Amino acid sequence: MRDSDVNLYRPERLREEFGPFVATDEHLGAAIAENDIVGETYRRVLAETVAIVAHQWRNDIRRSALKGFLFHGGVGIGKTTMGRRIAYELSRLFGEGGEAAEHTHEDGQRHVHAGGDDVVLVIVDGADIARGRYGDSEEQLRKLFSFAREGEFHGHRHEDDAERRTVLLFDDVESLFLERGSSGAKEWHFSQNSVFFHAIDELDTAHTVVVLTTNRIDLVDTAIVDRFLSYEFLVPPADVLTQVARHRASLQKLPEELLMPVLQAIAAPDSTVRSIREVERLVTRAYVASIVGATSGTVR
Numbered sequence: 430m431r432d433s434d435v436n437l438y439r440p441e442r443l444r445e446e447f448g449p450f451v452a453t454d455e456h457l458g459a460a461i462a463e464n465d466i467v468g469e470t471y472r473r474v475l476a477e478t479v480a481i482v483a484h485q486w487r488n489d490i491r492r493s494a495l496k497g498f499l500f501h502g503g504v505g506i507g508k509t510t511m512g513r514r515i516a517y518e519l520s521r522l523f524g525e526g527g528e529a530a531e532h533t534h535e536d537g538q539r540h541v542h543a544g545g546d547d548v549v550l551v552i553v554d555g556a557d558i559a560r561g562r563y564g565d566s567e568e569q570l571r572k573l574f575s576f577a578r579e580g581e582f583h584g585h586r587h588e589d590d591a592e593r594r595t596v597l598l599f600d601d602v603e604s605l606f607l608e609r610g611s612s613g614a615k616e617w618h619f620s621q622n623s624v625f626f627h628a629i630d631e632l633d634t635a636h637t638v639v640v641l642t643t644n645r646i647d648l649v650d651t652a653i654v655d656r657f658l659s660y661e662f663l664v665p666p667a668d669v670l671t672q673v674a675r676h677r678a679s680l681q682k683l684p685e686e687l688l689m690p691v692l693q694a695i696a697a698p699d700s701t702v703r704s705i706r707e708v709e710r711l712v713t714r715a716y717v718a719s720i721v722g723a724t725s726g727t728v729r
Contacts, residue, residue, distance in 0.1 A: 665705060
């Protein structure tokens, strides 16, 4: 498996989404990016998860009981975005120009890695795993974990090559690892889940962290839920949705007066705007309307 075979995010690709780092959150410690996630709860989750992973990576804790995180909640409220943002923060800490990591190997020798490790994010969904023949999906899953651990060169590195560290994000995990007691569970679910359990139990937590997202935690195998630290993502409060709307409008240079109906819809007592995705959709509609309105007088 090679980099081109997966949905791979390097720091440059994440920078396109979140922008450059511009400051540090003095209260929580995580950096602030130009196009960052907003809201105190989101910032707290970012700071906590990054602190945990950084501790394990920095101290070479290879067999931690904590393998990663399970983000669950409604549709379009920032779970996958949080996974990408975690990877971007870790690339700041451990990527090129990042901190040096000092740890003790099993032989008792102290060792220092200079900053400059290769930090990548791999996003996996059902289409990346599903294969037509029995057993092929399980093999694909094994290859993904091997790729996360060793990179595309399968561990054959020169001594001065950057060491790969990976955030492995399984999006909509309920479509992959269905609860074994579910009426929809098939025999191949059991086999696939078993491969996943083994890979997680053998995970090198000094170099890899796994993030799962789901809209239906009730459908996810409980043995998987038990292996991860869970964070529930609730409907964002109106002030967070308002900040998202204003930021999205600024990116598209949408005037305040044309954004106002969106802000009013968010603030309404009986508002049905309950997700970041819906806010982005409303701002996009306002943006399109502004273009169509500006040109309608000249089109015949």
